[in-house]
Amino acid sequence: MGKGERQIIIRRPRSVHDGHHGGSWKIAMADLMTALMALFLVLWMISTASPQELQGLAEYFRTPLAVALAKGDRDSASTSAIPGGGPDPAHVSGELARVDLRTQSLPSDVRRTLVELRQNIETVVRAAPELRDLLEQMRFEMTPEGLRIQLLDTESRPMFRLGSDRVAPYMRDLLRTIAPLLNELPNRVSISGHTDSLLYAGGDAGYSNWELSADRANASRRELVAGGLDNAKLLRVIGMGDRVPLPGSAPGDPVNRRIALLVLSEQAAARIQAASQPWILQAVRE
Template sequence: MSTAGERRPIIIRRKKVVHQHHGGSWKIALADFMTALMALFLVMWILAAATPEQREGVAEYFSTPLVGAITGGERVTGSTRPIPGGGPDPAHTDGERARIDMRTQTRPSDEQRRFFMDLQRRIESVIEADPELRQLSSQLRFDLTQEGLRIQLLDTEQRPMFDLGSDRVAPYMRDLLRTIAPLLNELPNDLSLSGHTDSLAFLGGYRGYSNWELSTDRANASRRELVAGGLEPDKLLRVSGLGDRVTMPDTAPADPINRRIELLVLFPQVSERIRSPSLLDGPGMPSPLGRRDTSPIDTAPVERFTESLRRALDGEQGR
């Protein structure tokens, strides 16, 4: 035991902190960031120094899928070459080259895209400026297809475009068609008009008046309203009715949205193909189905059969 006069020593324990090195990971991240930033400024400098033709070529390269660029289409061709074209086999290369030419012809140019987008904006602005037509803006759809700019006028239960089972145009549908008719004259492109119905059939089915006739009559009724609104009649290249065979994507066949009118502002190449459909064997080559066989016919078997039949008849008469 300690005496009263003795004092205990005060012991202070200090924890020793060891600072460990954290490595250089931040340097790697900084280097990656600076490399990406340098690449960004390099691309911007190249684009600024490139000509419009070079920029258009770069845009065309990135707008074409890799598989389509290699094979010339979505299907796998029969050619043994990874890149189409070249080689002595016309059965493969000609078909591949034709598909590539077709894709090139139907692909819209920047100028065509600009014209179509301007037409879409003008139609939308005219409809938006009219209080009555503004309610129909939700029933209009614009999209760019392989044939041209497609303008779809869709039907709804609340606001149908035609009387039920009839080609009688509703008043607001008539106003809409006559409003957009002058705007379609501003482009030199030909037009294609098609009518569509839902899958609800008539009582007589397809034996009498059916959805085929109804879709065609509605397309022609829309044509008459467009012409009455000022559309040049010569611009209409094709008027057709497709019945209920072509439905809208992700819709039931009986959906009212399938009752629609489709107006196509055609590309010039598409108009030319409609006017001048080529033969299967190509231009300037007669079709094998239309060739007349001029080779001589061997009539000897027929003559022998006729002679034997005549002798048999003479023998019967001799009896």
């Protein structure tokens, strides 16, 4: 470059390209919008639901996943799940049982009281280390007559000695733990015993499943009374033999060896008492 010549400097802006982000942000955005739409829909449904529907919804979401997949009763409920849950249908974590309030006809105040009773029983049993495992052998079910609490046998942990009405120690402790809680309500109580379909050697002509189921129901009554249950609350103690197997079970399954405690609604108790009134018997004869 000669003297006096001007030096020319050309500055060219450096081209900067943003990194390639792809379309992953769109997927994330779509997921977020979907979740928000679902949330707003749930909030809207809850805001328009009646108190009864909200109670039913709460009970539905208390259902353990294993029970829901097995189509067993909720609750729990259900607690033990009948049917479903593995080689032994009584062994399902946490079912204890479903109380499906959507199809029941009990008055809402009665239903609420019985649901609270079920929750109290679960809480007390779960708090006792020696009884906690028995929750898997309990089934709760809301019926038009009231709250049914079923105590189920398993091969590994029977409630009674085989072929006998002798109560196992843990069954005795469970019944005596439940008894004070039943006293907290004015409802009457019905007890029914059930067996599997295995017959005695002598058939039904001698001591049979009819007697065994009735004896076991009465043995359970004695343990409840020993635990503090007011004897005046007992309205019925019956044996059903093997005639009412659990839905989804085979007649010989261990879960059919069970005791059912039915906490009766006022209307159900009145129907049982009215069945023996003289005017009804007279009407039948006519």
